[in-house]
Amino acid sequence: MNLKDHIRNIILEINQETKLISEEVIENTPERIETFYKEFFSGLSINPHIFLKRTFPVLTNDLVLEKDISFYSMCEHHFLPFFGKISLGYIPDGKIVGFGDIIKVIEAFSKRPQLQERLCSEIADCIFQALNCQGVYVVVEAEHTCMTMRGVKALGSKVITTASRGVFNTHPHLKTEFINLIK
Ligand SMILES: [Zn+2]
Numbered sequence: 750m751n752l753k754d755h756i757r758n759i760i761l762e763i764n765q766e767t768k769l770i771s772e773e774v775i776e777n778t779p780e781r782i783e784t785f786y787k788e789f790f791s792g793l794s795i796n797p798h799i800f801l802k803r804t805f806p807v808l809t810n811d812l813v814l815e816k817d818i819s820f821y822s823m824c825e826h827h828f829l830p831f832f833g834k835i836s837l838g839y840i841p842d843g844k845i846v847g848f849g850d851i852i853k854v855i856e857a858f859s860k861r862p863q864l865q866e867r868l869c870s871e872i873a874d875c876i877f878q879a880l881n882c883q884g885v886y887v888v889v890e891a892e893h894t895c896m897t898m899r900g901v902k903a904l905g906s907k908v909i910t911t912a913s914r915g916v917f918n919t920h921p922h923l924k925t926e927f928i929n930l931i932k
Pocket residue numbers: 824825826827828829893895896
């Protein structure tokens with residue numbers, strides 16, 4: 750059975766008692782959801798490391814920071830979206846990557862069934878390993894629709910997670926600098 754037939758079964762199950770769902774929806778929505786799922790979960794078939802193969806040399810190893818990068822992901826516990834902003838900073842060790850390539854890494858990790866904590870650390874580890882840089886700090890701030898639409902209905906609440914690697918752990922002033930810059 751393909752994905753859209755499974756989705757149609759879910760819709761038919763929901764519709765069983767009241768029959769309020771229209772024929773058009775039963776007929777066409779499964780395919781729309783299938784198309785969306787295939788697009789949205791495309792990150793599962795991408796190895797994000799491929800985006801960091803092309804690097805550029807630098808003479809000075811100063812902090813590089815990209816802030817307020819928008820992202821959408823899907824909570825793996827409820828298959829409901831969570832979304833927000835990511836700020837990422839790293840201290841190079843002789844080489845940097847393109848800003849756009851960092852965004853591609855974030856996309857590949859977020860377009861999967863995810864947990865915010867894991868998303869945050871996977872991005873940090875990927876940059877840290879691929880660039881072999883001195884340190885990485887990632888801050889993810891997100892709203893979880895599984896918290897705001899259902900369950901505790903914590904409307905407007907945000908979850909912040911952080912992941913730090915390398916010199917950000919041994920030199921706390923770097924974290925302070927980072928936090929001041931993303932304020
Ligand atoms: Zn959830």
